[in-house]
Amino acid sequence: MAAPLFLLAPPRSYTSLMNAMLGQHPQAFGLPELCLFNVEILGQLWIRSSDEMGSDAKTRHGLLRAVAEIYGGEQTMHSVRMAEHWCAARQNHSVASVYQELVAKIDPLVAVEKSPAYTVDVKRMRAMYKAFPDARFLHLTRHPVGQCKSVMSLYDGTFALFVNSIEFQADRAVVEPQYAWHDFNINILNFLDSVPPEQQMRVRGEDMMSDPPEYLGRICRWLGLRQDADAIEQMMHPERSPFACFGPLDALFGNDPNFLSGPTFRPHKVKVPALDKPVPWREDGAGLKPEVVALAREFGY
Amino acid sequence: MSEPVNVRKEGNRPKIGPVDGDPVSTHPDLDKLSPYQRGLREALLREFKARKVKKFVEKQVKYINGNRQVAEEIKILFDEHGQPPANAPMEDIIAERRHLEHQIKWFEAMLLELQTRLLRVREIEALALDVLEHSPEA
Numbered sequence: 164m165a166a167p168l169f170l171l172a173p174p175r176s177y178t179s180l181m182n183a184m185l186g187q188h189p190q191a192f193g194l195p196e197l198c199l200f201n202v203e204i205l206g207q208l209w210i211r212s213s214d215e216m217g218s219d220a221k222t223r224h225g226l227l228r229a230v231a232e233i234y235g236g237e238q239t240m241h242s243v244r245m246a247e248h249w250c251a252a253r254q255n256h257s258v259a260s261v262y263q264e265l266v267a268k269i270d271p272l273v274a275v276e277k278s279p280a281y282t283v284d285v286k287r288m289r290a291m292y293k294a295f296p297d298a299r300f301l302h303l304t305r306h307p308v309g310q311c312k313s314v315m316s317l318y319d320g321t322f323a324l325f326v327n328s329i330e331f332q333a334d335r336a337v338v339e340p341q342y343a344w345h346d347f348n349i350n351i352l353n354f355l356d357s358v359p360p361e362q363q364m365r366v367r368g369e370d371m372m373s374d375p376p377e378y379l380g381r382i383c384r385w386l387g388l389r390q391d392a393d394a395i396e397q398m399m400h401p402e403r404s405p406f407a408c409f410g411p412l413d414a415l416f417g418n419d420p421n422f423l424s425g426p427t428f429r430p431h432k433v434k435v436p437a438l439d440k441p442v443p444w445r446e447d448g449a450g451l452k453p454e455v456v457a458l459a460r461e462f463g464y
Numbered sequence: 465m466s467e468p469v470n471v472r473k474e475g476n477r478p479k480i481g482p483v484d485g486d487p488v489s490t491h492p493d494l495d496k497l498s499p500y501q502r503g504l505r506e507a508l509l510r511e512f513k514a515r516k517v518k519k520f521v522e523k524q525v526k527y528i529n530g531n532r533q534v535a536e537e538i539k540i541l542f543d544e545h546g547q548p549p550a551n552a553p554m555e556d557i558i559a560e561r562r563h564l565e566h567q568i569k570w571f572e573a574m575l576l577e578l579q580t581r582l583l584r585v586r587e588i589e590a591l592a593l594d595v596l597e598h599s600p601e602a
Binding site for chain 2: 285289318319321324327328329330331334335336337338342343345346349350352353354355356357358359452454455
């Protein structure tokens with residue numbers, strides 16, 4: 164069974180695009196966000212996880228769409244209903260065995276997945292590695308300012324709030340996404356320390372955006388996949404992925420809504436902001452934390 | 465499938481966020497926070513939810529306003545008894561008539577387009593059912 168490739172990155176780090184691009188390789192299969200390793204037993208995905216924030220039904224959309232596509236060959240309300248039955252029949256199975264079943268079904272294609280929620284906690288990544296000891300892990304980085312701006316622009320920074328990326332001031336608390344940027348990347352680094360070097364790779368998202376053929380080629384070499392012009396060309400069309408659009412009404416998401424509404428890739432040079440200037444999401448002129456700057460420098464920013 | 469064979473250990477680089485634990489659950493570890501900070505966090509969550517509701521309401525109000533606008537536009541044609549007002553200026557009546565004719569044309573065009581689409585979809589549906597009926601597995 165072909166070992167899967169997991170993309171590890173905090174959310175809003177080009178993961179959707181990168182996942183869809185790599186998934187378009189003729190020898191790969193790009194999955195939507197399965198979020199399976201958020202829990203231990205499949206049925207737990209159907210249990211409400213937070214009383215503080217809104218509904219978490221969206222976390223199941225990726226899995227339902229994937230099952231509908233893989234077993235039904237289409238994503239319709241009927242095939243999503245079938246996917247729900249498929250999951251119900253496995254509700255007491257470990258997520259590792261469910262994931263292995265999916266990977267076996269698409270074998271010999273290499274499963275490619277990213278669920279940014281995995282990076283919230285090292286134990287989720289540990290579970291992935293335990294389920295797939297041969298898996299490859301691609302650590303995708305993005306400049307803290309770009310990533311945090313992007314987080315704050317999506318639903319008023321709901322993600323940062325959801326993961327308690329909060330700064331406490333004398334008389335109020337404010338959402339401060341750089342804590343999440345730092346701590347999720349730290350989680351990834353701490354986890355990757357336990358993975359042999361040949362099973363991991365780090366790529367800066369900005370480099371990838373400016374010269375995709377070069378970086379896609381490097382990743383394919385590392386994965387042992389074809390790197391010919393045809394394979395690269397196919398990867399330049401993430402919009403052709405069956406998951407690069409909104410799904411049927413009962414499983415609309417499974418990915419970043421911005422990506423779902425505009426999945427086409429346009430190569431562009433990303434402007435890399437300075438690390439020592441005030442950050443745009445703060446009204447008090449504050450900048451990046453010294454720990455964030457140090458980590459960003461470690462990533463080559 | 466075997467367990468990872470290497471004995472490499474996970475790193476222990478420190479985190480900087482004020483709240484740890486499993487955040488995507490009901491149990492973020494709030495022990496490190498003082499009661500005052502917990503209160504501030506609660507307030508932030510409430511403010512966020514209020515903003516979300518406000519946005520939702522604003523969106524709904526837009527739709528309601530749309531309906532109200534239509535009602536306002538045709539009000540001129542009727543008095544409080546549902547009859548045309550006796551003293552309505554002729555120019556207003558003509559302008560309103562033109563406006564309504566224009567809207568009716570739009571609706572007719574849309575209706576035609578939807579009917580054409582419906583016909584096509586019905587044909588495809590009938591064809592698909594036909595294929596399924598005559599397929600050997602049926």
